[in-house]
Amino acid sequence: MPERQTPPVKLSCRHLWKVFGGLPAGFDAEADTRAAAQAMRDAGRIPAVVDADFEVGTGEIFVIMGLSGSGKSTLVRCLSRLIEPDAGEVLLDGEDILKKSAKDLVEIRRHKMGMVFQDFGLLPHLSVLENVAFPLKVQGMDEERRRRRAQEMIELVGLEGRESASPSQLSGGQQQRVGLARSLAVEPDLWFLDEPFSALDPLIRRQMQDEFLRLQQMLNKTIVFITHDFMEALRLADRIAIMKDGEIVQIGPPPEIVLRPANAYVAEFASEVPLARLLTARDVMTPGDGAGDLPKVPAGMTLDDVTAEFLRSGAPRVAVMDPERGCIGTLASEELARAVARRSGDRESA
Structure with a gap:
């Protein structure tokens, strides 16, 4: 069966820097970024975004997260030019918006970008409509x-x-x-959301996450979503970028971030994540295309829900189904149990 096509790139961020206090004279973008950032700190500057480099595909939810002060909100403001970066490129549909005039930028924001922030920003004298x-x-x-x-x-x-x-x-x-x-x-092509749910009570926050996912299923927007809540990131993201001290230290889909953290900082975020609520049938299946008469489960179903399906059906094995490609593998109940146990052990030893 044909492989799922990779969506075209909507947004490219290339070697982006934002330094409060300005770039030093003789700044070399090709130099070691961590050493350069530390030299700036030593000189009293604040490198808020350090050589950020990533792409966001059309229809992707790309979540940027990190602790307070990690640079995530500064980064999203640089992407929209609410803050002017000091170096790098931001390409929207292949065009560098950092080179656009103020007039062109206004038109881009009016017609191509949507922005939602934590404080809502509603005009109090106007009605909802x-x-x-x-x-x-x-x-x-x-x-x-x-x-x-x-x-x-x-x-x-x-x-x-x-x-x-x-x-x-x-x-x-x-x-x-x-x-x-x-x-x-x-009708924005690109949707920026900066901690939009963080001011809400936990129950309402969960409801708004459900609403957000419902809207995305209907509209298929390209989204850059900022949060400091790792569980929110896991629930919403197609991919997650984790920031520390202005630098992106790891980018990957949620299972990869949890199971293969790049360093101790990332591992700390992932340490309490229940794997059976994160991993899906796709992550642990045996690849193949023979569904036969087996009970069928969606490829994106969590292992918690797959376990419930095993208990309901009493079947020893299920077929894992992709909406575009049909059956892409099978999963036996004992394979499921071994996978969770093995991967939990892998994470503990990381």
Whole structure:
């Protein structure tokens, strides 16, 4: 069967630097980055983003995480040029936005980028509908079209009936939904979310994560998502970039980050993750294409849920199904148990 195609690159970040205090004279981008960053610190400068280099595919949720002060929010602001980087490139659909004029940048933000931040940023004197329609008004869209589009987005995020409410009349979760709807109203190609759920209570936060995943399944946006919560990153991400002291120390899909941490800093994040809630049937299956009469489970089903399927069906083996490729492997109950035990041991010895 044909392999799944790698999605085209939407965003490329190439050797990006942001140094508060400015780059030193004679800065050499080819030099050892850690040594250069340390020399800047010794000289009283603050290297907030150190040689960041990665790509984000179309439709990918790329999560950037790290502890407070690691540089993750500075990085996402550099990607959108809310903060001007000191060196490097940021390519959106192959064009370097760092070379765009102020006028061109305004147009890119109005039409290609959506941004959601922790504080929601709602205008308190406007209704829900007016808040969602506001960026369309800035674009110059006529009133009828922007109200229709805003109404569609309000329904998309589940706020029907609250169109006339003011932000002060909404709960925190409802305010966040308005922020999501407003950023989606412009139909962005690229969606930046900086700790959007961190101010919410745990239950509402979980609900908003569910809502976010539902929206992504429908809209297939290219997303750069910032968080300091590792469990949130694991739940949402296609890939995770972990930052420390302005540097990206590891990039990979969630299972790789947990099972093969690059260093002790990453391993500390992953130390309490229950593997059966993270690993999927795809991660531990025996590859093959013979489904036969076996019970079928989705390739992305967690091992917790696969275990429940074994108990329900009583079958000794299941077929692992990919929505595009059909059967891609099989998994026996004893293989599942051995895989979790082996990989837990691997992680403990990492």
